[in-house]
Amino acid sequence: MSHFKEVNKKTVYGPVKSWRFGLSLGIDPIFRTSICSFNCVYCQLGQIQEITAKRDEFVKTESVIADYKEVLENHPKIDVVMYSGSGEPTLATNLGEMIDSIRAISPKTPQYILTNGTLLGDEFVAKDLLKLDKVTVKLDAVNEKYFQMINRPAEGVTFESTWQQMVEFRPTYHGEFEVQIMLMPMNKVDIQEFAKRLSELKPDLIQVNTPKRPYPLTWHRENRGNHEKIFDYKVSELKTMNKAEAQEIVDELRELTSLEFQMFS
Ligand code: SF4
Structure with a gap:
């Protein structure tokens, strides 16, 4: 636990x-803090x-490359590199530079x-x-x-x-293109519209999640990529959908679109 907390203080x-x-x-x-063009009600970072x-x-x-090299020293066998973190990664104007630098160090490691x-x-x-091997967009x-x-x-x-x-980006991209949906109770009414939009976008895979954890009321950098509830913070509970209901929606969407879905529970 303490080790995770240590490595989670870097870029x-x-x-x-x-x-x-x-x-x-x-x-x-x-x-440097949480910065995003969204402020999702379920964000694991809390209020943006x-x-x-x-x-x-x-x-x-x-700095990112120095941290990358340092982490690689302790964990040389990394399967994937994922740009995510403290907000929306495409807000960073030097994202492309990071991708190129990491590619030069680890040419065989897929970057998502x-x-x-x-x-x-x-x-x-x-x-x-x-330049990336996989792009996952939120819908x-x-x-x-x-x-x-x-x-x-x-x-705006x-x-x-x-x-x-x-829709305009989709046909230009030839890597794996995925959509991630966080199912909220209010979405139940929009299944036909979801199916229509997804059929138009034709992602290779649609990952469906429901919020797993309450919403943190304060920002903690340690919550990046953290799927374990190991840090103390004040939270508010979210109104979520139960697993059976979510599964029903996924089944319906699969039938309507013939696309591939994966549900995370
Ligand atoms: S970091 Fe992700 S989940 Fe959090 S507000 Fe931004 S888009 Fe939403």
Whole structure:
């Protein structure tokens, strides 16, 4: 436990073990505080400290690379590198530099990103993402009302603008393209619309989750990539959907779209 806490203080955190990816290292291009173009009601980071869609350099590439090399010394066998961390990784203007530098050190290690998709229309972001082996975009809502309620985006970020960017990016990307949905009780009414949008986007896989943990009321960097409840913090409980209900929705979506789904419970 204490070891996890130690390594989770750097721009590179983990490794996190999962049946899906094996040992993955998280890369945090945001790091200095939580910064995101969303402020999702279920975010494991808690209330986002800076809600913005403006790109910037938040941490020097050299610091990330120094941390990466240090973590690699203790864990030379890493299966995957995942850009995620303290907010939306595509907000970092030096994301592409990080991707290239890590590729030079570990040419065989696949590099993935978890993004909320709000910046896919930015030509520099799109160019950086084309270098990655897998892009996973978030799609928690398929209408403006629930998008605003669940994702609580930065000013000016709308469902339609985000959706358009995803649709335009999709055919340009030839790596694995996945969608991640956090199922909330309010989404039950939108299954047909979800099916329609997913059929249009044609992801290789749709990962469906339900919130597993209560919402932290304060920000803790240690909560990046942390799937164990090991840190003390004040939380508020979320209204969630039970597993059977979520499974029913996934089954219905699978039938309507013929796409591949994976449910995390
Ligand atoms: S997009 Fe991710 S990091 Fe940003 S608020 Fe939502 S869950 Fe948190």
